[in-house]
Amino acid sequence: MRKATGALLAAYIFAGTPGGSAAARMIHVGPGDNAQERLQTALIEAAPGDIIHIAAGRYALADGLSLDVDGVTIRGDGPERTILDFTAQKGEGEGLLITSDNVVVRDLGVENPAGNGIKSKGSDGIALVNIRVEWTGGPKSTNGAYGLYPVSSKNVLIDRSFVRGASDAGIYVGQSQNIIVRRSRAEMNVAGIEIENSHDAAVVGNIATNNAGGILVFDLPDLPQQGGRNVKVSGNQVVGNNHVNFAAPGNIVAGVPSGTGIMVMANRNVSVWGNQVIGNNGNAVMVVAYTQAFTDKAYNPLPQAVDVWGNDFRGNGSAPAFPGGKQIAAAVGGTLPPVMWDGITRYTVPGTAEARMASGGVRSDVPGITLNLGTHGTPATAARPSPLPVTDFGKLVPGADIGVTLPAELEARSR
């Protein structure tokens, strides 16, 4: 990616100031004939600092669009007014692909992309703001995987967006760092919001409802970036995530039990604080080791230092869908307590000695259970459930700091 210079950064700021520099151009594209070529040409010919304005209307697109110019803002007239319609898409894996830095995409809708909705790959500075991605035929396994999909990116903002119907995760941030997902809504996806193989992420003030799983924080082996850590899940409404899991088998989310509120897998230093977690029939909060066999010697499958505190848990845990869940619920009085940890503390990678958990697994200020599975690979049906000790977090009252700060210029263009 071409790096934006300091001068260009200054130009962005002037562009937003009345009477400021005219360096940044506004390029208008409207609906009508040949929209594919006109849009793609605008995206190719844009210069850093430009704003591409996509006027209200429906744009029927047969191929994916892509942007590879730094510092561009793509702006519609609103998520219900400017609609990029990929119902007849014939090529490409995304509706819109961003491969450049300091890009803001905002105020538009994306319908029925064949693969993912909007993807960024390798972007430093990507903001997706007031976007709607929707598969209008409802949740189906033939829908695309991800609605909003920044991957291998840095300084990521997803704000005030909406995703419905994704056959994997509605909002998915993978192998990235310095991430805020806020004030967004994910419904009727397999996973609502997923942070995977990423570090320094804040998922705050979102609504995840009627997905199979509400909010997932995962780490997987055999990938260029792993070691997911430093994730804050705060102030979200995680409500009624009881949708049937309609993911294609084989994908990791296909194993997320319907009814899961928040699920943490193989991450360390995760804080789940101040959320409303209501009416999820399975686990309100599930904390587990990576669920599959693996051979990656650099990978740690265990969750570590996961703190669950100050949440409002109501009406969860009545019908856990994971194998052995009903029996475990029955053994603890019919309803699972808000927090469940698989209790896996040891693992062995083929060809190496057994490794053990270096620090604690889960701390919770509400009742929880551990399944005491012990060794990685032990199935949940072999659970020997026992209560987790309740932790008093005492004076650890969090402030407004969510632990992640994004570049001011990116935030300014996203307001």
Place this chain on the structure above:
Amino acid sequence: MRRALLALLLLGAAPQPAVRGDLLLASDAPRLADYGLFDASGNPAPGVAPYTLGTPLFSDHAEKFRYVWLPPGTRASYRASGALAFPVGTVLIKRFAFPADLRQPARDLRPVETRLLIHRATGWVALSYVEEGGEAVLKRAGKRVPVNVIGQDGQPLAIDYAVPNQNQCKQCHQAGEAITPIGPTAGNLNHGLNGAGQSQMVQWQATGRLDGLPATGVPQLARWDDPKQPLAARARAYLAVNCGHCHDRAGFASNSGLYLGPEEATPAHLGILKRPVAAGRGSGGREFSIQPGNPDASILVHRMESSEPGIMMPQFGRSMPHREGVALIRAWISAMDPAAPAG
């Protein structure tokens, strides 16, 4: 350039085209003809030399004609892996054409587009010139071109041919954040021109177009369609050329953890018992990229057999499955030992 023109004048100004090396370096010409790489009937200008690859990328059965032009007095430098190091000023040319009948690939060819990779001082630039109204014009935003041929089964076949846009050129030709050639590697050029005669590497060295060719140890990428070559070598060559440019640690699909370059040695990164990461419905309900011994349970095969966006691989560059390529990969996976340990 001026010297070349002068030479032409002294020779009596033959009607041959002369390559505009200055223009290639300076600007994106609106018409292919502006660069003087070919004459009006499509014959290459002096110095525009054809080359062929042992294993090419599948492009919907398009016939592809490759040429290289090096600025006078310059030569490429040998590299054992990756593309050769071409000097600034080089242009790599690929012309796409469809025969009227796929069973007679050399006859009645209809040209569709010409792609250029130009090595400028600031890096490589990818341009595509599409045949429109009798001339090849620059198209940055891509184009769908309907192509009607007789297929290999003798039946009419409608091909929804897609000229890539400039960003798609880069998606494949990506090395980190820069654009790079893919095809002309030492291994893939280490075959005779059109599969016959002396290795092109040796020919290039002998004609002053290549420096540094070692006397021994030059790698050779197998010809994917040569039944005399070992099955695994053919399959790996096919995957390297058709998938390995994206599925590379510095490529567009780096985040997948699936790496199909010719030198990849880790079974899990080659897809053996590797679970999908972000495949979504592309997994086809299968658990592993490659399930040894079982192509029908391998995601790789599912995605090669599909022509649906969101599932098909490569994501663009073809609109139909490559039957012979799929058969090769199926045979390779079938021959794998199902009991081999994952790695």
